[in-house]
Amino acid sequence: MFRQRKRVKLAEIEPDLIRLERRLFLKNGLSLGALTMLTGCDLTDGDAVDKVLWALSRWNDKVQAALFDPTKLAPVYTEADITKPFPFNAFYDVDDVPEIDGNDWKLEVSGLVEDKSPWPLARLRGLPQASQITRHICIEGWSAIGQWSGVPFRAFLEQVGADLKAKYVGFKCADRYYSSLDMATALHPQTILALDYGKDPLPPEYGFPLKLRVPTKLGFKNPKHIGALFVTNDNPGGYWEDQGYNWYSGS
Amino acid sequence: MAVQSIERRGRSRLHPLIVRITHWVNAYAMVCMIMSGWRIYDASPLFPFTFPGWATLGGWLGGAIAWHLAAMWLLVANGMIYLAYGLIGGHFRRSFLPLSPAAVWRDLTAALTFKLDHRLGHYNAVQRLLYVAVLLAGVLAVASGLALWKPVQLNFLSNLFGGYEITRRVHFIAMSGIVGFVLVHLALVLLVPRTLPPMITGTAKDEH
Incomplete structure (x- = not known):
C-alpha cells in the first residue's frame, strides 16, 4: 500500500520542474485521452477539455460543500485498529523531511483574526487538547488508521478571534507545502491542530511540530510542518490543488 | 407498446430512440x-x-x-434517464422478462452447440441474464463509488459495504464485471454484425 514518490530525489529545483511537467502533462494527457474517446465531437483541443474539467472540479467543490454535514463525525476506531507502521507520504522522500527546532518554532497567525500574536509550542499545549483515532484516506486510494491529539481547531480560531464568517483558512508549511480549508470544515469538531501522534509529540515524518488533522478530508488536505495560518475570503488554493487535485476533496 | 412496431414497409423498430x-x-x-479509474487504481x-x-x-x-x-x-x-425509462416505461419488463434459470440453461447449451x-x-x-447482471453491476459500481467518494457524509453506504477498504474491492469487482460484460458484448457484435446498425438507426429489415 505504502509507496514513496520516486520523482523528487535530486536538486532543490527538481520539485518545481516536476510540477511544471505535471501541469503540462495534465493538458497533454487530457488531449491524448480525448483523442481515444469515441465521440464524433472534436475533443482534440486539450485546452478546451482542460477548461471543462476544471469547471466541473469547481462544480464538484460546490456539491461537496452542500453535502457536508457540520455535525457528522468521521468513524472513530480503537487503539488496536491503528495501522503500524503508519505510512510516510509526501511529495518528497523521507530523507528530505524538514528538520525543525521546536524551541525556535512559532505558529504565525494572520488575516481576518483579532489576535495575531505568535504561538510557541508551549502556548499551544496550554490550550485544551483533544484526541482521535481516525482513518486517513489518501487520494491515491490507500488508507491507514492513526491517532492524533492536539488543539481543536474551532477552539483555536475562537481563541484568536478569527472571523468565523470568513470563507477560508490557509496554511503555509516549512516544506513549501501549502493548502487550505473551507471554514465549515475548519470548524468541524474533529478538525484539530495536531501536536502528538500516538502518545508522543509528532515525529518529523508525520509533521513535527504541527499538523492539521482533518478526518473529513483526503490526506493531502492535512498539511504537516505548519508554520503559518491565515483566515481569508480569497481561496488560497494549495500545492496539489493548484495542479489539479479537487480543491474540496471532502470525505 | 410492442417492441417491434412497423416503421416502414419491411422494416421493424428494434431499439427506441x-x-x-x-x-x-x-x-x-x-x-x-x-x-x-484504471489510472487511479x-x-x-x-x-x-x-x-x-x-x-x-x-x-x-x-x-x-x-x-x-x-x-x-x-x-x-x-x-x-435509462433506468426511469426501463422501470416506468416498461422497457425492462418487455425486453428482459420473463427470465428463468431453465430458460438460461436451455439457451446457453443451445448457444454453445451453435x-x-x-x-x-x-x-x-442468456442475453437477458447478461443485461440484467450488467445493470446490477452498474448499480453496484455507482453505489460503491459514491461510498468511496464520501465515506463520511455517506457513511451508511460505506458501512453497508463493510467499510472503506472493502468498498475499494467491491468497486473493483463491479468494474471487472462490467468490463467482462463489455468484452462478451463486443465479441457477440463481431460474431453477429447485423446487430450493430439497428443500435444506431433503430430499425432493421424484417427477417422471415
Missing part, C-alpha cells in the same frame, strides 16, 4: 470512467498488477480523478 441515445452516451461515459494498486498507461485516461492521478469525477455526472444522469438462432429485437435468456 431513448435506448439508443442512452446506450451510446453510456458507452462514452463508461469508457471514460473505466480508463480514468495504478496510483495504489490493490493487486499485484497495474494497468498499462496507454489504456488509461488522465495522464496522471490528478487528471484521472478530474476525468472520473466529471464523467460520473454524465454516467449517473444518463443512467437515471444451435441458438439470433432473432433481431428479441433477447434470448
Whole structure:
C-alpha cells in the first residue's frame, strides 16, 4: 500500500520542474485521452477539455460543500485498529523531511483574526487538547488508521478571534507545502491542530511540530510542518490543488 | 407498446430512440470512467498488477480523478434517464422478462452447440441474464463509488459495504464485471454484425 514518490530525489529545483511537467502533462494527457474517446465531437483541443474539467472540479467543490454535514463525525476506531507502521507520504522522500527546532518554532497567525500574536509550542499545549483515532484516506486510494491529539481547531480560531464568517483558512508549511480549508470544515469538531501522534509529540515524518488533522478530508488536505495560518475570503488554493487535485476533496 | 412496431414497409423498430441515445452516451461515459479509474487504481494498486498507461485516461492521478469525477455526472444522469425509462416505461419488463434459470440453461447449451438462432429485437435468456447482471453491476459500481467518494457524509453506504477498504474491492469487482460484460458484448457484435446498425438507426429489415 505504502509507496514513496520516486520523482523528487535530486536538486532543490527538481520539485518545481516536476510540477511544471505535471501541469503540462495534465493538458497533454487530457488531449491524448480525448483523442481515444469515441465521440464524433472534436475533443482534440486539450485546452478546451482542460477548461471543462476544471469547471466541473469547481462544480464538484460546490456539491461537496452542500453535502457536508457540520455535525457528522468521521468513524472513530480503537487503539488496536491503528495501522503500524503508519505510512510516510509526501511529495518528497523521507530523507528530505524538514528538520525543525521546536524551541525556535512559532505558529504565525494572520488575516481576518483579532489576535495575531505568535504561538510557541508551549502556548499551544496550554490550550485544551483533544484526541482521535481516525482513518486517513489518501487520494491515491490507500488508507491507514492513526491517532492524533492536539488543539481543536474551532477552539483555536475562537481563541484568536478569527472571523468565523470568513470563507477560508490557509496554511503555509516549512516544506513549501501549502493548502487550505473551507471554514465549515475548519470548524468541524474533529478538525484539530495536531501536536502528538500516538502518545508522543509528532515525529518529523508525520509533521513535527504541527499538523492539521482533518478526518473529513483526503490526506493531502492535512498539511504537516505548519508554520503559518491565515483566515481569508480569497481561496488560497494549495500545492496539489493548484495542479489539479479537487480543491474540496471532502470525505 | 410492442417492441417491434412497423416503421416502414419491411422494416421493424428494434431499439427506441431513448435506448439508443442512452446506450451510446453510456458507452462514452463508461469508457471514460473505466480508463480514468484504471489510472487511479495504478496510483495504489490493490493487486499485484497495474494497468498499462496507454489504456488509461488522465495522464496522471490528478487528471484521472478530474476525468472520473466529471464523467460520473454524465454516467449517473444518463443512467437515471435509462433506468426511469426501463422501470416506468416498461422497457425492462418487455425486453428482459420473463427470465428463468431453465430458460438460461436451455439457451446457453443451445448457444454453445451453435444451435441458438439470433432473432433481431428479441433477447434470448442468456442475453437477458447478461443485461440484467450488467445493470446490477452498474448499480453496484455507482453505489460503491459514491461510498468511496464520501465515506463520511455517506457513511451508511460505506458501512453497508463493510467499510472503506472493502468498498475499494467491491468497486473493483463491479468494474471487472462490467468490463467482462463489455468484452462478451463486443465479441457477440463481431460474431453477429447485423446487430450493430439497428443500435444506431433503430430499425432493421424484417427477417422471415
